[in-house]
C-alpha cells in the first residue's frame with residue numbers, strides 16, 4: 001500500500017474496487033466508516049451489494065469479470081473530461097502516449113454492455129475520484145487478484161492514481177489491502193519464489209553475493225533459479241517434475257482450485273510433508289506431519305498490509321511434541337548439512353531481516369514492545385517510519401518515474417453456457433477463516449455458521465430452479481459437485497452464485513476451475529461456470545451432509561491420534 005490504514009480516515013475519497021472490508025477486514029472497515037463520518041466520499045464497485053455499498057455515495061454494480069473494461073473506461077473519462085494532472089504525468093510518469101493508444105478506445109458508453117454500468121454513473125464516479133480533496137485512495141482485494149487479468153487490473157489501478165495525481169502525497173494512492181494478517185510479512189521475509197528477504201532478487205549477482213557472505217557459503221551454493229508457485233504444484237506433479245512437496249502453513253486440499261485433481265496429484269508424490277498446527281485434510285494425506293506451535297505459543301512479528309511491523313509475545317508454553325516453526329526449519333537444515341543456529345525469534349529478525357534489508361534496519365524489538373510498531377521503510381532506529389510511499393512523486397523505478405501500462409479487455413476463461421449457465425464466484429464471510437482449521441475448531445464461531453455453508457443466489461435464479469431459502473441444493477461444474485444451503489439473496493447479482501471457500505463438506509473448490517494468470521499464477525477463483533439444482537429429499541440431504549461432516553471430523557481426529565502414537569521427530 002502507498003498509504004497507511006489509519007491515514008485512510010483522512011482521504012477525501014475512498015474507491016473500493018473488488019474489496020469487501022466488512023467481512024474480510026473489520027478493522028479497516030471501521031476506518032472507512034470513520035472516513036465517511038469525516039466527510040470522505042465513498043465509491044464501491046462490486047457485482048454484489050456488499051455492506052459498504054450501503055454507505056457508498058456511488059455504488060457501481062459492475063458485471064463480474066469486466067474489471068479491465070471498467071477501469072479503462074474510468075481512466076478514459078479522467079483524461080477526456082480534462083481531469084488528468086498534466087504536470088504530474090509530465091514530471092513523474094513515462095509511457096502516457098502509448099497508454100492512451102489503448103485507453104482511448106474504451107468509453108463508458110461503448111463498454112456499457114460489458115460492464116453493465118450506466119455511463120452517467122461511471123462518469124460521476126470518475127469525477128468524484130479524480131477531483132477529491134485532499135486525496136483519493138483506490139482500495140482493491142480479491143475481486144481484482146482472483147481474475148485472470150489480475151496483474152493487468154493492478155497496472156490500470158496504479159495508472160489511474162498516477163494520471164489523476166492521486167498518488168505521491170499523504171493518504172493517497174493505491175491500497176491493495178492484503179489478505180491475511182501476515183501475508184505482507186511472509187513476502188517481506190522472502191517466502192516468495194523470486195526474492196530473498198526484503199524483495200532482493202535471487203537472480204541479481206550482487207545480492208546473491210551479499211547473502212552468501214552473510215550465510216558463510218560459497219556463492220555458487222545459492223540457486224538463482226526462480227522457484228515454482230504453489231498453484232503450479234498439481235501440474236508439476238502431473239508432468240513428473242515434482243516428487244517431494246514440503247507444505248508449510250497451508251491446506252491446499254481445501255483452498256486450491258479443482259480439489260479432486262489436486263488430491264489425485266498429491267497422492268503421486270514420493271514425499272509429502274505438512275507442517276501445521278491442526279490435522280487438516282492435507283496433513284491427513286501427508287507422509288510426515290510436523291506439528292508446530294500456534295500464535296498463542298510463540299513470539300514473533302506480523303507485518304500488516306500497510307507495511308507496519310508489530311511484535312507479539314507467547315501467552316502459553318508449547319504443548320506435547322509441538323515445536324516452533326523456526327526450530328523445525330533450523331533443525332531440518334542442520335540435519336541436511338547446513339548448520340542453522342538461532343537463539344530465538346529476535347535473533348532471526350535482527351540477523352536475517354534488519355541486517356540484510358536497509359528499509360527494515362530501524363525496526364528493533366524494543367521499539368515494537370507493547371503497542372509499539374514500526375512501518376517500513378524505517379532505515380534507522382531514530383527514523384519515524386513511513387506511512388506514505390512515493391511522496392513528491394518519487395517511485396521505486398531506476399528513473400524514479402511511474403510507468404503507465406494499459407491492457408485490452410479479455411473475457412474470463414470459462415464463460416457460462418447452456419449446460420453451466422451460472423457464474424460461481426468464491427468469496428469470504430466474516431465468521432470463518434480460509435481453510436477453517438482454526439475457526440472451525442472454535443465452538444463459538446461454529447455456532448455462528450457451520451457446515452455445509454451457504455450458496456447465495458438471486459431470487460429470480462432461485463425461483464427459476466424451484467429453490468427455496470434455507471434448503472439444501474446441489475451445485476456442480478465440469479470439475480465436480482457439492483451440496484450447500486441456499487441463501488436466496490437480493491444482494492446477489494442475477495446470473496452469479498457466491499460461496500465462501502471454508503466449508504469442507506459444502507466445498508466450493510470441488511467446482512472451481514484451475515486456471516492461473518500468466519504472471520503471478522494466481523488462480524481465477526472468482527469465475528467459473530456452474531449449475532445449481534434443487535434437491536427433492538431435504539430430510540435425506542440434511543442427514544447425508546451431517547454424516548459426511550462427522551465422518552471427516554472422525555477421520556482427521558483418528559489421523560491426529562495416530563500421529564501422537566508414532567512421533568516423527570524424536
Ligand SMILES: Nc1nc2c(c(=O)[nH]1)N[C@H]1C(S)=C(S)[C@@H](COP(=O)(O)OP(=O)(O)OC[C@H]3O[C@@H](n4cnc5c(=O)[nH]c(N)nc54)[C@H](O)[C@@H]3O)O[C@H]1N2
Pocket residue numbers: 017018019020021023024025045046047048050062063064065066067140141142143144147178179180425426427428429430431432433434526
Ligand atoms: N472473516 C474472514 N476474513 C478474511 C479471510 C477469511 O477467510 N475470513 N481471508 C483473508 C484473506 S486470505 C484475504 S486474501 C482477504 C480477502 O478479502 P477480499 O478481497 O475482500 O475478498 P473476497 O470476499 O474474496 O472478494 C472481494 C470482493 O470482490 C468482489 N468481486 C468478485 N468478482 C469481481 C469483479 O469481477 N470485479 C469487482 N470489482 N469485484 C469483484 C466480490 O463480490 C467480493 O465482494 O480477506 C482476509 N480476511
Ligand SMILES: Nc1nc2c(c(=O)[nH]1)N[C@H]1C(S)=C(S)[C@@H](COP(=O)(O)OP(=O)(O)OC[C@H]3O[C@@H](n4cnc5c(=O)[nH]c(N)nc54)[C@H](O)[C@@H]3O)O[C@H]1N2
Pocket residue numbers: 142146179180248249250251252255256257275276277278280292293294295325426427428433434435436437438501508509512525
Ligand atoms: N475458491 C477459493 N479458494 C481460495 C480463495 C478464494 O477466494 N476462493 N482464496 C485464496 C486465498 S487469497 C488464500 S490466502 C488461501 C488461504 O488458504 P490457506 O493458506 O490454505 O488457509 P489458512 O486458513 O489461511 O491457513 C493455512 C494453514 O496454516 C495453519 N497455521 C496457522 N498458524 C500456523 C503457524 O503458526 N504455523 C504453522 N506451521 N501453521 C499454521 C492453519 O492451521 C491452516 O491449516 O485460500 C485461497 N483459496
Ligand SMILES: [Mo]
Pocket residue numbers: 179180183
Ligand atoms: Mo489471501
